[in-house]
Amino acid sequence: MAGKEPVIITDKEEMRKWTRTMRSKNHTIGFVPTMGYLHDGHLSLVQEAQKHTDLIVVSIYVNPGQFSPNEDLSTYPSDFQGDIQKLKSVANGVDVVFHPKNLYDYGNSEMGLIRSAENEGLKVVSCVEDKGMGHETWVRVENLEKGLCGKSRPVFFRGVATIVTKLFNIVEPDVAVFGKKDYQQWRIIQRMVRDLDFGIKVIGSDIVREHDGLAMSSRNVKLSPADRQKALSISRALSKAKVESEKGQVNCGELINSAIQTIDEAGGRVDYAEIVEQESLEPVETIKRPVVFCVAAWFGKVRLVDNMEINI
Amino acid sequence: MAGKEPVIITDKEEMRKWTRTMRSKNHTIGFVPTMGYLHDGHLSLVQEAQKHTDLIVVSIYVNPGQFSPNEDLSTYPSDFQGDIQKLKSVANGVDVVFHPKNLYDYGNSEMGLIRSAENEGLKVVSCVEDKGMGHETWVRVENLEKGLCGKSRPVFFRGVATIVTKLFNIVEPDVAVFGKKDYQQWRIIQRMVRDLDFGIKVIGSDIVREHDGLAMSSRNVKLSPADRQKALSISRALSKAKVESEKGQVNCGELINSAIQTIDEAGGRVDYAEIVEQESLEPVETIKRPVVFCVAAWFGKVRLVDNMEINI
Numbered sequence: 001m002a003g004k005e006p007v008i009i010t011d012k013e014e015m016r017k018w019t020r021t022m023r024s025k026n027h028t029i030g031f032v033p034t035m036g037y038l039h040d041g042h043l044s045l046v047q048e049a050q051k052h053t054d055l056i057v058v059s060i061y062v063n064p065g066q067f068s069p070n071e072d073l074s075t076y077p078s079d080f081q082g083d084i085q086k087l088k089s090v091a092n093g094v095d096v097v098f099h100p101k102n103l104y105d106y107g108n109s110e111m112g113l114i115r116s117a118e119n120e121g122l123k124v125v126s127c128v129e130d131k132g133m134g135h136e137t138w139v140r141v142e143n144l145e146k147g148l149c150g151k152s153r154p155v156f157f158r159g160v161a162t163i164v165t166k167l168f169n170i171v172e173p174d175v176a177v178f179g180k181k182d183y184q185q186w187r188i189i190q191r192m193v194r195d196l197d198f199g200i201k202v203i204g205s206d207i208v209r210e211h212d213g214l215a216m217s218s219r220n221v222k223l224s225p226a227d228r229q230k231a232l233s234i235s236r237a238l239s240k241a242k243v244e245s246e247k248g249q250v251n252c253g254e255l256i257n258s259a260i261q262t263i264d265e266a267g268g269r270v271d272y273a274e275i276v277e278q279e280s281l282e283p284v285e286t287i288k289r290p291v292v293f294c295v296a297a298w299f300g301k302v303r304l305v306d307n308m309e310i311n312i
Numbered sequence: 313m314a315g316k317e318p319v320i321i322t323d324k325e326e327m328r329k330w331t332r333t334m335r336s337k338n339h340t341i342g343f344v345p346t347m348g349y350l351h352d353g354h355l356s357l358v359q360e361a362q363k364h365t366d367l368i369v370v371s372i373y374v375n376p377g378q379f380s381p382n383e384d385l386s387t388y389p390s391d392f393q394g395d396i397q398k399l400k401s402v403a404n405g406v407d408v409v410f411h412p413k414n415l416y417d418y419g420n421s422e423m424g425l426i427r428s429a430e431n432e433g434l435k436v437v438s439c440v441e442d443k444g445m446g447h448e449t450w451v452r453v454e455n456l457e458k459g460l461c462g463k464s465r466p467v468f469f470r471g472v473a474t475i476v477t478k479l480f481n482i483v484e485p486d487v488a489v490f491g492k493k494d495y496q497q498w499r500i501i502q503r504m505v506r507d508l509d510f511g512i513k514v515i516g517s518d519i520v521r522e523h524d525g526l527a528m529s530s531r532n533v534k535l536s537p538a539d540r541q542k543a544l545s546i547s548r549a550l551s552k553a554k555v556e557s558e559k560g561q562v563n564c565g566e567l568i569n570s571a572i573q574t575i576d577e578a579g580g581r582v583d584y585a586e587i588v589e590q591e592s593l594e595p596v597e598t599i600k601r602p603v604v605f606c607v608a609a610w611f612g613k614v615r616l617v618d619n620m621e622i623n624i
Binding site for chain 1: 324328335336415418447448449450451452453454455456473474477478481482484503504506507508509510511
């Protein structure tokens with residue numbers, strides 16, 4: 001079973017043609033978009049997709065549209081051959097790895113490129129504009145993109161929604177799977193698919209953790225051994241809050257303060273710690289219905305996110 | 313040949329299913345999105361689409377997302393039965409009329425509705441937000457949407473790009489035809505399709521004019537007889553500029569002033585008169601390559617747009 005060699009497609013027209021050919025033969029296509037440097041969390045998304053469709057496409061593409069010029073695009077880890085080996089290790093494997101070079105380069109398009117100077121007046125600038133690429137169409141989920149990670153990463157969700165739209169239009173899948181580790185991203189894509197009437201079913205897949213509780217992330221490799229140890233404080237803080245709320249603590253302020261203290265004491269720097277409604281992502285003061293506790297924190301130069309659903 | 317009765321589809325899932333069934337039988341689908349109250353200009357778009365695909369879908373939907381609350385959504389003319397008769401009059405007719413009730417109402421979606429109050433902080437508000445609909449995902453073509461009509465209608469192109477994305481995702485056509493009468497709209501859709509990687513070919517179709525030169529528009533019916541007469545000044549001004557430029561006048565300032573004078577003297581009120589590059593829509597001072605002269609002007613309470621390409 002294991003060991004299936006995926007077809008590697010780099011051209012978007014070829015990718016779309018593959019899907020259309022397969023669909024005409026009554027196959028269904030599951031899609032897992034990734035930025036590569038795969039870990040067991042990504043592989044669990046593939047396994048989830050396999051439950052829904054008979055063919056699987058994984059994309060590997062580091063999206064400059066979701067990084068601002070001062071973020072870590074240039075140091076984002078990559079290991080394409082390692083990724084292919086990992087995908088081959090999954091039972092039943094994947095059928096296609098879509099690995100485009102630059103999805104914002106429209107080549108000798110008759111419409112030409114926009115000079116980056118023309119974008120100077122814009123408040124929101126990602127690496128796409130910064131590098132003077134001619135792309136100028138952006139998808140925004142205007143309410144959900146504002147809170148949590150949106151506060152400290154103003155271009156992030158605009159870039160995510162846009163690249164996912166592009167990938168959906170190229171891959172044309174029936175089902176797409178996103179990890180709940182990036183909870184806000186998952187909710188934003190779910191809302192976008194509803195609002196823009198994509199004919200695609202979006203599935204959220206549970207967080208996969210290391211044996212010691214750290215949520216799997218491609219960025220974990222950038223942690224020093226000491227920071228890796230400190231970073232355990234996030235999942236510890238979230239688990240503690242979950243237990244406390246299950247014991248009857250419904251005051252979000254107290255739960256949050258306790259979590260911040262746990263991470264602070266371990267040597268982390270909290271970016272945000274918020275308890276929000278699971279769908280609107282609006283902050284709540286008192287837990288009365290299902291919520292999710294979302295945290296982002298810095299350990300050294302690495303920013304990690306994690307979350308835990310509290311379904312009382 | 314004439315007289316084919318189109319299938320009328322109101323449900324978006326049914327619409328998508330129709331396309332997918334037809335595509336699996338190797339048909340190709342051409343799409344003409346309209347807001348109804350059809351005239352010969354719309355019918356020419358159908359005829360253009362027929363050149364490219366064997367099946368034709370026309371949508372009739374007045375899009376609240378492209379009107380601001382102070383614009384003429386409530387008085388936009390409609391005549392659904394008349395529209396069907398007109399579509400039947402086209403040789404070979406159309407196959408489907410997609411006529412949804414409300415494309416921003418997601419019913420008892422688990423994600424619920426957003427209260428309009430939550431949108432108060434937003435600068436851009438269309439009738440969709442004004443009526444408290446839960447939709448919050450918008451597509452923007454950030455540079456092209458700024459000039460010309462974008463200056464006086466700040467929600468317009470955001471609404472157009474978004475509804476066209478929704479319709480593309482529902483109808484899933486191979487080809488879509490837009491009228492060059494709405495020149496900026498056509499260029500915006502063309503750019504959006506490129507930037508978001510839609511697998512759709514966009515075709516711009518020439519303006520259709522009344523025998524006296526007035527560009528056909530659903531809004532023409534709202535003109536009083538006197539204003540209808542005054543409105544001829546737009547096409548007269550554009551034709552004159554085209555002739556003058558062909559005779560060697562390359563100074564855009566002089567061409568524009570002359571056009572404004574023509575419209576002013578007829579009793580119109582110019583919103584804008586600009587000579588711009590055909591693709592970037594950037595204003596030009598001296599005509600050195602193909603340009604388009606775009607005009608918007610008020611006659612009474614009716615705002616009309618028109619344009620003329622100057623291909624020197």
